[in-house]
Amino acid sequence: MARKRERQEEPQVVRRNLEVRFEGLVGQAAALRFLRKALQKGVLPQVLLFSGPRGVGKATAAMMTAAGLLCEKGNQGPCGECLPCRKVSRGIHPDVREVGLELVEGSGKARTQIVVEQVRTQVLQPLALPPYEGRRLVFLIDPAEALNANAQNALLRSLEEPPSYAQFFLIASNLSSLLPTVRSRCHEVVFSSLDPGEMRAFCERAGLEGIEEPALAAAGGSPGQLLALQGGEGAARREVVLRLLSEGLNLSSYPSLHPILETLAKENPREVVSMAVGLVRDAARIASGGEPLRHRDVAAHLRAAVAARGAAGLDELAERLAQAPAQLAHNVNPRLLLDRLFLVP
Ligand SMILES: [Zn+2]
Numbered sequence: 544m545a546r547k548r549e550r551q552e553e554p555q556v557v558r559r560n561l562e563v564r565f566e567g568l569v570g571q572a573a574a575l576r577f578l579r580k581a582l583q584k585g586v587l588p589q590v591l592l593f594s595g596p597r598g599v600g601k602a603t604a605a606m607m608t609a610a611g612l613l614c615e616k617g618n619q620g621p622c623g624e625c626l627p628c629r630k631v632s633r634g635i636h637p638d639v640r641e642v643g644l645e646l647v648e649g650s651g652k653a654r655t656q657i658v659v660e661q662v663r664t665q666v667l668q669p670l671a672l673p674p675y676e677g678r679r680l681v682f683l684i685d686p687a688e689a690l691n692a693n694a695q696n697a698l699l700r701s702l703e704e705p706p707s708y709a710q711f712f713l714i715a716s717n718l719s720s721l722l723p724t725v726r727s728r729c730h731e732v733v734f735s736s737l738d739p740g741e742m743r744a745f746c747e748r749a750g751l752e753g754i755e756e757p758a759l760a761a762a763g764g765s766p767g768q769l770l771a772l773q774g775g776e777g778a779a780r781r782e783v784v785l786r787l788l789s790e791g792l793n794l795s796s797y798p799s800l801h802p803i804l805e806t807l808a809k810e811n812p813r814e815v816v817s818m819a820v821g822l823v824r825d826a827a828r829i830a831s832g833g834e835p836l837r838h839r840d841v842a843a844h845l846r847a848a849v850a851a852r853g854a855a856g857l858d859e860l861a862e863r864l865a866q867a868p869a870q871l872a873h874n875v876n877p878r879l880l881l882d883r884l885f886l887v888p
Pocket residue numbers: 613614615616621622623624625626627628629
């Protein structure tokens with residue numbers, strides 16, 4: 544069992560500068576209390592199942608706990624400063640191995656299952672040898688519900704009798720596809736959605752300013768979901784709303800904008816309205832000689848909206864937008880509502 548193996552070149556998810564101290568996670572007080580205590584007493588179960596909604600911090604907590612196991616400064620939780628903690632933080636610790644959905648070769652798409660071959664090469668083979676640097680060899684399987692039945696069966700023995708140096712974290716937001724035999728070998732730690740106060744605290748911590756209530760509500764107590772809405776999808780949505788503000792729905796823009804608007808109306812009309820409110824506010828600031836507050840990165844587009852609608856037009860639109868949430872709550876057809884909001888005669 545000497546450290547003779549070659550380091551395998553496997554794609555690792557690089558999380559740059561993840562805060563590995565427990566203080567970095569907002570919410571999840573009960574789960575963190577359990578993890579802290581177990582680390583302090585040296586009684587952390589070797590096979591942990593972190594269950595709960597998507598995007599509430601399960602994988603982050605697993606990384607933090609992994610750092611706590613590898614930290615040089617004892618068992619008081621990860622210090623965040625020693626070399627092992629920093630390596631975990633940067634996603635480059637050789638004894639922390641992440642197993643997840645891989646990309647299909649030649650395409651940008653992720654597989655939908657973690658298959659048995661992956662379990663063999665990424666878990667069972669490395670598990671046969673002790674850790675390189677630390678006291679523990681940590682496996683983080685995320686999403687564990689993606690393990691197909693064969694893959695789960697291949698894992699069973701290792702979960703039942705793991706080597707003393709092994710630590711498993713199974714991360715799952717849907718437990719129904721986990722075999723009872725697998726679940727029975729895990730110690731489950733339950734994570735929950737954040738309450739509104741915790742979501743606010745998360746926004747503050749993440750430097751997300753001026754998030755409107757509808758956007759917070761759409762995230763459903765999941766910081767991960769909120770970031771997704773603000774990021775990728777959110778950016779695309781903002782682009783559409785910006786076009787609606789500067790061009791409006793008219794004869795020439797209708798063919799290209801209307802289908803997108805229709806999709807947005809189906810998916811999340813409140814989010815569109817809330818985004819438009821923020822953008823119109825910033826445009827109004829520009830119209831009155833000021834600077835945008837939230838959407839500084841798209842100031843040029845906002846100026847185009849000011850030029851197209853004028854201060855009076857923006858005021859009028861702001862008024863209509865202010866009434867939109869109540870109208871949506873009263874079952875007004877979302878598509879018609881959005882059409883009317885942005886229609887320019
Ligand atoms: Zn440390």
